[in-house]
Amino acid sequence: WSVRKESGRVYPWNFEKKIDIKKSSENFISNLISHCTYLNGESVLPKNSLLYEKFMVLNELNNLKVNEQKISVETKQDIYNKLLQKR
Known part of the structure; x- marks a missing residue:
């Protein structure tokens, strides 16, 4: 190299x-840098990168249900901003 x-x-x-x-x-x-096996020539994020972990958290929040009801977008944003982000 x-x-x-x-x-x-x-x-x-x-x-x-x-x-x-x-x-x-x-x-x-x-x-x-690794390349995607599904999209030829595209780079992939490392699993331990901050950006990838952010998307993993957001993916978990999208599937979150309370009393068999999906939570609102505002609630998801509140959870992410107030509980998971350190300022």
Whole structure:
């Protein structure tokens, strides 16, 4: 995943001269990102990311029922904003 500026041996004192740090860091991160098996070419979120966990919580709230009745959108928003978000 490293991208070289010039050929030759890399040492600590010539690292910045031999390696393109910006392109190498982009390649390193893109190497860590998984792709969706259903939608070709689409990236997926890691399960432990904050954004994915937010959608998991919202998905649970969408299925929440009280006395066999689904709760209102306002109640879902109140639960999420007041109980689950720290400010």
